[in-house]
Amino acid sequence: MRDVAARLAAGRGAIVRNQAFWGVIAIVALLAINVAKDPSYLSIGYNDETGRLSGNLIDILRAAAPILMIAVGMCLVVATSGIDLSVGSIMVVAGAVSMELLSGMDGTAGNAAVTLAVALGIATVLGAVNGVLVSVVGLQPFISTLVMMLAGRGIAKVITGGQNTTADNDSFAWLANGYVVGIPVVFLLAMAIVALVWLLVRRSALGLMLEAIGMDSRASRLAGVKRRTLLLTVYSASGLLAGIAGVFATASVMTVDVSRTGYQLELDAILAVVIGGTSLAGGKFSIGGAVIGGLLIATLDKTVVFLGIPASATPAFKAIVIVVLCLLQSERVRSLFRHRRALRAQSQKEAVAA
Numbered sequence: 400m401r402d403v404a405a406r407l408a409a410g411r412g413a414i415v416r417n418q419a420f421w422g423v424i425a426i427v428a429l430l431a432i433n434v435a436k437d438p439s440y441l442s443i444g445y446n447d448e449t450g451r452l453s454g455n456l457i458d459i460l461r462a463a464a465p466i467l468m469i470a471v472g473m474c475l476v477v478a479t480s481g482i483d484l485s486v487g488s489i490m491v492v493a494g495a496v497s498m499e500l501l502s503g504m505d506g507t508a509g510n511a512a513v514t515l516a517v518a519l520g521i522a523t524v525l526g527a528v529n530g531v532l533v534s535v536v537g538l539q540p541f542i543s544t545l546v547m548m549l550a551g552r553g554i555a556k557v558i559t560g561g562q563n564t565t566a567d568n569d570s571f572a573w574l575a576n577g578y579v580v581g582i583p584v585v586f587l588l589a590m591a592i593v594a595l596v597w598l599l600v601r602r603s604a605l606g607l608m609l610e611a612i613g614m615d616s617r618a619s620r621l622a623g624v625k626r627r628t629l630l631l632t633v634y635s636a637s638g639l640l641a642g643i644a645g646v647f648a649t650a651s652v653m654t655v656d657v658s659r660t661g662y663q664l665e666l667d668a669i670l671a672v673v674i675g676g677t678s679l680a681g682g683k684f685s686i687g688g689a690v691i692g693g694l695l696i697a698t699l700d701k702t703v704v705f706l707g708i709p710a711s712a713t714p715a716f717k718a719i720v721i722v723v724l725c726l727l728q729s730e731r732v733r734s735l736f737r738h739r740r741a742l743r744a745q746s747q748k749e750a751v752a753a
Contacts, residue, residue: 419674419675419687421674422692422724424727425724426691429702432706433706440455441454441456443457449578450581452581455701459701460586463693464583464588465589465644466664466693467593467689467690468592469490469668470671470692471686471689471693472637472639472640473668473672474684475684476540477613477679477681478684479613481633481681483526483540483544483637483641484547484665485545485547485551486637486638486661486664488548488555490645491555491655491661492525492554493519493521493522493643493644494518494645494649495559495657496514496517496521497515497646497655499559499566500566501566501568501571502565506569507570511568511571515574518642518645519639522639523642526635526636526637526638526641527631527638530634534628534631534634556657559655564654571650574588575647575651585647585651597687605629608629610682611624612629613680613682613684641661645660672684672689673692673725674696674721675687703716
């Protein structure tokens with residue numbers, strides 16, 4: 400009986416120590432706050448004519464799709480002890496290319512496919528440029544991706560002439576606005592891509608090699624790990640995933656805003672990765688944790704809107720939530736609370752004994 404209790408206690412402790420667990424708790428807490436304001440917040444409706452599900456939860460899933468893409472890409476980069484500050488700018492480049500091409504084409508599915516291929520190809524090339532600067536030239540990831548962050552938005556302005564560009568293509572718009580079995584296709588596509596990335600890094604040696612680079616680059620090189628090739632691959636993948644996020648973001652409204660599309664989303668991606676339990680120092684990483692972090696960011700954004708928090712106070716509100724979550728994730732903070740509870744319990748026992 401004691402062995403069972405000990406195993407349960409050990410399992411409970413392992414769950415609490417998992418940083419992604421606190422991300423789930425934060426999501427539940429935010430949803431509970433919204434339900435307290437509106438008891439019908441979690442209700443999901445179904446339209447018999449269109450076969451679509453509707454509701455706040457569905458909106459959160461749709462909004463989470465672009466964040467999930469850049470969060471997963473960022474997770475792979477951070478695992479190598481790097482950082483990618485250019486994902487937001489690559490998003491807007493992919494969106495600008497898509498809208499510019501579609502605005503001069505007929506609204507056929509073939510043109511949508513060609514546009515998608517070109518936009519994702521350019522996004523991958525931009526990511527590869529980051530990889531070359533880091534792995535071949537030897538620049539610090541922060542500097543090389545910061546350069547691309549600044550240059551990318553400028554490239555988007557050159558492509559669109561500095562103007563918001565609108566296009567019309569039902570097939571392309573379906574990627575962000577369509578539904579399959581009542582669920583937004585954009586979320587299904589995002590989860591399929593996440594699952595594919597997870598299989599590649601966890602069902603092969605790729606994940607271990609990325610962690611080896613992040614833990615000790617020199618030792619991994621001596622062990623035969625091809626550091627340059629892997630870094631080039633990881634940054635290219637991050638660019639590709641950012642391009643997909645850009646397509647999702649622009650296809651939802653079929654308009655690219657060169658000033659707002661992808662703006663500061665690199666910060667949301669970094670937050671999602673850290674919330675999910677991946678260390679910015681590199682090494683161990685968690686794709687599942689990044690997904691939970693992405694869902695938390697999307698839920699937080701929707702909560703800010705639902706509660707009617709002023710735009711001027713939105714950054715402060717998000718910062719407070721993130722700081723509280725990080726404190727809960729900290730083992731040192733939790734140990735302090737456990738120590739104080741133990742002291743309080745001991746003082747109560749002494750008072751009873753006296």
